[in-house]
Amino acid sequence: MISGQATSQARVVAHATETIRTGSHSFATAARLFAPPVREGAVMLYAWCRHCDDVVDGQALGHGQRHGRREDSAARLAQLRHATRLASAGMAQDDPVFAGLAEVVRRHRIAPVYLEHHLDGFAMDVAGHRYATLDDTLLYCWRVAGVVGVMMSQIMGRSDAATLDRACDLGMAFQLTNIARDVVEDAAIGRIYLPAEWLAEEAIPADARLADPRHRAALARVAQRLVQAAEPYYDSAMGGLAALPMRSAWSIATARSVYRAIGRKVNARGSAAWDTRVRTNQAEKIGLVVTAAVQAVASRVQHTRQRDDRLFQRPA
Structure with a gap:
């Protein structure tokens, strides 16, 4: 017989799996390639990130009209911080999102400061922050995505500084895209x-x-600059594959390939980039999954170049 605790955990994982399936087809494709224990941690972390984004925006799984006064968003963010701190302290919660987060923190020893960094990114949204320079934009990218890459690396069993740096780079590239x-x-x-x-x-x-x-024509030129700014981060992220277990390397290489393809489509479409949402179709994803498998295998024998110190330096 399945214990009540196991049943509860199964419910949490099922909720997280449905969240990633509905919220991001790109990440859902990559997540399927993880070994089951890693997949569980990845989808539970994703569910928390997605929930935070939706709560601040007043959406459901990234859909619907974003709404609400800034004061309301600030209050919702404060509630998220409170629930997140309870989860990171191991306090039991009925909400499957925070029950899952608590399990991720417990299993993988996620530092609470990383969760706070992520919420600080949403605080920038709530405050209506503006970004004067690319460096300012990169700080936002660290908070909403780079730090998620760092936590994902820990879920995959790698916590050394060099691998965390490469994981951060991939998150940065994703967000720029x-x-x-x-x-x-x-x-x-x-x-x-x-x-x-x-x-x-x-x-x-x-x-x-x-x-x-x-x-639109001028905006396309600016967007193309941003896509180009993501390229060295995508390149650097490849240097982290060799440190990961094979299935994790395959999954991460897939996510990298899919998102990079999206950025290149934005680039190619020019001023038409926003006429319809840019995405990869099923056939393209299959091809990218195959390519990623080759990249994961090749990473075992390729020389890893030193990370470019001109890239964003994550907080220690």
Whole structure:
């Protein structure tokens, strides 16, 4: 007979698995390649990240109208911080999101400061933060994605500084790609992540008017710069594959390939990049999964180049 504790854990994992399946087809594809214990941790961490994003935005799994006053978002963020701190302290909670987070923290010894860094990224959204330079944008990328890469590395069993740096790099690349893909949608609700100095060079207003179709050609040039800025992070992330277990390396290489392909599509579409949401289709994903398998195997014999110290330096 399955114990009540096991049944409860199964419910938590099932909820997290459904969350990633609905919330991100790209990450769901990659997550299937993990060994089962790693997959459990990955989907439970994803479920918490997704939940935080949705609660702050007033959405459900990234869908629906983003809404709410800044004061309401700040109150929701405060509640998230409280529930997250309870989870990181091992306090029992009925919500499967935070029950899953507590289990991830316990199993993989996730430092609470990493969870706080992630929530600090949402605090930047709530405050309506603006980003003057690429370095400012990169700080945001660290908080909402780079630190998630670090936690994922720990879930995969690697906590050495060199591997954590490469994991951070991949998270940074993912977020730079996200920003380029979603720039018009984000601008429509007043969120501008592009460096203001880049926008000024193209005479694009750094506010909701950025989404005006009249600015699309200039905006495409700025987005292309951001996609290009992601490239050294994608390249650096490859240096971390050899340190990972084979199935984890395959999964991570798949996620890297899928997201990099999205960025390249944004680049190729130019001013039409935001006419429809950029994504990879099923056939493309299958091809990228196969390519990633080759990359994972090759990482075992390839020489790993030293990480470029000009890349973002994550907080210790």
